[in-house]
Amino acid sequence: MSHKPVPLLARLRKPTTLLLAAGAALVVGAGAVRRRTPGSPPRTRSVPRPSASGPSRPRALTLLVTAHERPADGVVLLRLEGSGLPPWEPGAHLDLVLPSGLVRQYSLCGDPEDTSSYTVAARLVEDGRGGSRELHEQVQEGTELEVRGPRNRFPLVEAPSYAFVAGGIGITPVLPMLRALPEGAEWRLLYGGRTRASMPFLEEVEKLDPDGARITVVAEDEDGRPDPGAFLAGLPEGAAVYCCGPEGLMAAVAERLPDGAALHLERFAPRTTADGDGEFEVELHRSGRTLTVPGDSSVLAAVRAELPNTPYSCEQGWCGTCQQTVLEGEIDHRDELLTDSERGDSMLICVSRCRGTRLVLDM
Numbered sequence: 001m002s003h004k005p006v007p008l009l010a011r012l013r014k015p016t017t018l019l020l021a022a023g024a025a026l027v028v029g030a031g032a033v034r035r036r037t038p039g040s041p042p043r044t045r046s047v048p049r050p051s052a053s054g055p056s057r058p059r060a061l062t063l064l065v066t067a068h069e070r071p072a073d074g075v076v077l078l079r080l081e082g083s084g085l086p087p088w089e090p091g092a093h094l095d096l097v098l099p100s101g102l103v104r105q106y107s108l109c110g111d112p113e114d115t116s117s118y119t120v121a122a123r124l125v126e127d128g129r130g131g132s133r134e135l136h137e138q139v140q141e142g143t144e145l146e147v148r149g150p151r152n153r154f155p156l157v158e159a160p161s162y163a164f165v166a167g168g169i170g171i172t173p174v175l176p177m178l179r180a181l182p183e184g185a186e187w188r189l190l191y192g193g194r195t196r197a198s199m200p201f202l203e204e205v206e207k208l209d210p211d212g213a214r215i216t217v218v219a220e221d222e223d224g225r226p227d228p229g230a231f232l233a234g235l236p237e238g239a240a241v242y243c244c245g246p247e248g249l250m251a252a253v254a255e256r257l258p259d260g261a262a263l264h265l266e267r268f269a270p271r272t273t274a275d276g277d278g279e280f281e282v283e284l285h286r287s288g289r290t291l292t293v294p295g296d297s298s299v300l301a302a303v304r305a306e307l308p309n310t311p312y313s314c315e316q317g318w319c320g321t322c323q324q325t326v327l328e329g330e331i332d333h334r335d336e337l338l339t340d341s342e343r344g345d346s347m348l349i350c351v352s353r354c355r356g357t358r359l360v361l362d363m
Contacts, residue, residue: 060097061085063118065143071121072200075169076136079119080145088112090176091154091266095319096120097146099138103319104131107173107244107266108150112180118147121200123169129315153336154266159240161186163232163261165253167245168193171201173266174244178208186236192218192226192249229256240264267336280354284363285327299349299359307363317351324349329359 067079093107106120125132139145156177162185164174171191181187189209193199196219209215218226232241232253237260243253244266257263277295282302284291291302300322304310313321317335325346332353333343349361 060146060148062144062146065139065141065145066117067119068139068141072202073195073198074124075121075198075200076124077119077121077200078135078139079117080147081117083116085115085118086150087115088150089152090156090180091173092150092152093154093173094118094120094147094149094151096135097148098131098134099143099145100130100134101313102129102131102134103313103321104135105318107154109172109175112176121169121172123200131314154242154244154264156180156242157240157262157264159238159262161236161239163187163235163239163241164189165226165228165231165241165243165245165249166191167249168198169200170244170246170249170266171199171205172244174242175201175204177242187214188231189215190218190226190228190231191215192220192245195219195221228253232256232258232261234258235261238262242266277353280356281358282354283328283358283360285360286363293353298351299347299353299361303349303361303363310363312350315350317348320348322348322350325362327360327362330355331359 061082063080063082063085065078066081067077069077071077088108089112090109091107093105096104096106098104104122106122108118109121110119120135122132122135124136154173162177162181164177164187166174166189174189178187178189189205191199191202191205193202196202196217199217199219202217206212206215206217216226216231218224226249228249229252235241235258239258239261241253241257241261242264243250247267250265250267254263254265279295280293282291282293282299283289284303284306287307289306291306293299293302298315300310300312300315304312311321313319317337320337323338323342323346327345331343331347332355333347334351334353335348337348338346
């Protein structure tokens with residue numbers, strides 16, 4: 001089945017702000033997986049290359065934070081204003097550079113026709129790496145933040161019907177998709193969270209279906225865990241299933257995906273795999289050093305022990321800061337940021353590994 005982006009419609013419902021989703025961290029689309037069947041104007045500047053072998057990074061905008069709100073328990077919403085902001089389509093995301101230098105990605109989920117503001121919504125992750133806490137506690141109204149993008153690896157495609165599954169903050173990339181669906185489109189939504197108070201934009205979601213026939217809301221403290229199998233039952237051939245949320249929820253959706261449906265995922269964390277976690281060697285071609293990467297460590301950690309100035313940021317395959325050119329060896333890609341063409345000869349050394357016993361990096 002051929003997938004084409006669904007055109008944006010003039011009849012989109014327009015919210016007052018644009019929303020960007022941040023989960024535990026990663027908000028990058030995994031693409032489609034088929035099962036069984038085929039204010040002040042922004043200041044623009046160039047961003048330097050992250051390393052001699054890494055790719056040039058996109059130009060950035062500096063935008064002003066004009067609102068700081070709490071749309072749900074543990075969730076902060078920040079509105080970023082500028083003028084003539086780059087256009088985007090449902091499923092797109094931005095890179096947000098925090099004052100500390102950490103880079104995090106957030107899914108745009110408002111009105112694509114609004115060119116004056118973006119808004120981010122991030123859940124506080126108590127045991128995370130500090131990005132969400134910085135956004136919650138240090139960024140305030142009047143803060144200027146650098147953003148890059150937008151980019152889209154989670155596009156809305158044409159399909160005879162749609163099923164959306166969102167867990168908690170994972171609702172945010174789904175909102176613009178629902179608004180962009182053609183009049184008369186067949187769709188359904190399963191939205192789950194720990195409590196209703198912790199589910200951002202719940203009231204807005206419920207207004208999309210006043211009769212309550214298409215939307216199923218499951219608060220775990222009241223209803224237990226959602227049942228993806230029951231929700232997905234009866235989908236017609238060729239249905240597009242979109243899921244964003246915790247890894248366990250996405251695994252359950254993938255396991256219960258009906259024959260003939262196409263699954264589209266957006267993850268909050270990098271993929272893991274049971275294979276390829278053994279020890280291997282990494283040769284740094286330009287520096288003439290050979291390193292051993294243990295099974296319980298990363299290429300980035302091994303490289304920084306020898307080259308401490310090697311740039312990095314997220315350490316989870318979200319931002320692309322640590323991207324390096326690979327001269328030899330078979331790469332086990334574990335990010336979902338790089339394009340297919342980039343995967344041929346480069347890797348994100350914070351998460352990706354070697355499928356064999358040796359890699360040669362242009363470092």
